Amino acid sequence: MMKASPAARSWIAAGVRHELLTRVLPALRHDMVGPVSVMRMGMLMLKRQVESPSIDSQACTERVxxxxxxxxxxxxGVRSLRNWELATTDEGTTRSALVQQCVALLRPAFSMHGVQLEIAPSLQPREGEPRWPRAAALRYLLLCGLSYLHDAGAPSGIITLAADDEDALTLRMRMRADADGAEEEYMPEGAAAHRAPRRLAIDAVALQSLADDLGYEVTVADDGTVRFSLAAS
Structure with missing residues (x-):
């Protein structure tokens, strides 16, 4: 059996990044469509002001x-698309900002599948928080870890994001309590029905392939807990 070449492994990681970008694209598109809708409304109101018998200069100034x-x-918003390019030199990101951005991108889609995202108090922004380089790589890695838990877990789950020491993140899936108050058992990858929003699910192999390609260490415990360091290995 032939082993995957370094080039093939890079293509696998590129495919994972493409799938992740495809999943968050609706949220990115929504953020850019919003200003366009407001602009169209503003142009309509400005046109009415200009065509009226008496032009209200103050109102026109406000519309402009x-x-x-x-x-x-x-x-x-358009310029921010460059932030998804791994080759782009960026100023880095704080751990709390990274978490806030990724949660905002995935929360709408996850909610549609009954999965909630919770940010632990340990990830609240604070003064003097260190910035970690390669924000684009960290963004892809966190999105991949969250998508792995989403695709592998059972419906009605809650994914908690928590700080781990000063330089790592821990992602943990737990099930919501049933009618008797007992939590459902976490269903590891392969035991649950395929829950990806599309046919391509993020599994442990995809997560590890992406982490290896980006140069970060990621571990997945038996209970599904995902941990990765913000510092490249």
Missing amino acids: ALIDDQIGQLIA
């Missing part, structure tokens, strides 16, 4: 300022 602000937001 609104449109200008939304254009700025739209430009910022």
Whole structure:
């Protein structure tokens, strides 16, 4: 049996990144469509003001300022797409900011499948929080870990994100309590029905392949807990 070459392993990791980007694309698109909708409404109101018998200059000025602000937001949103390129040099990210961004991107889709995301108090933003380099790589890694738990777990689960020491994150899936108050047992990968929003599920192999390609150490415990360091190995 032939072993996968380094190039093949890189292609596997690239495929995982593509799947992750596809999953968060609706949220990214929503963030950019919002300013466009506001701009269209502003243009309509401005047109009515201009076509009216008496032009209200103050109202026109306000509409122009609104449109200008939304254009700025739209430009910022388009530029932010560069942040997904691994080759882009960035200023890094804090652990809390990384968690907040990834949770915001995945929460809508996860909620549709009955999975909640909870951020532990240990991940609240604080002054003097260190910044970790390679924000794009860390973003892909965290999204992959969360997607792994989402795809492998049973419905109605709760994924908790917590700080681990000063340089790591721990992701843990637990089941919601049933009618008798007892928590359902976590269903490891393969035991649960395929729950990916699309046909390509993120499994342990996909998670490990991405971590290896990005240069980070990730561990998956028997109970499904995922832990990874923010520092590249």
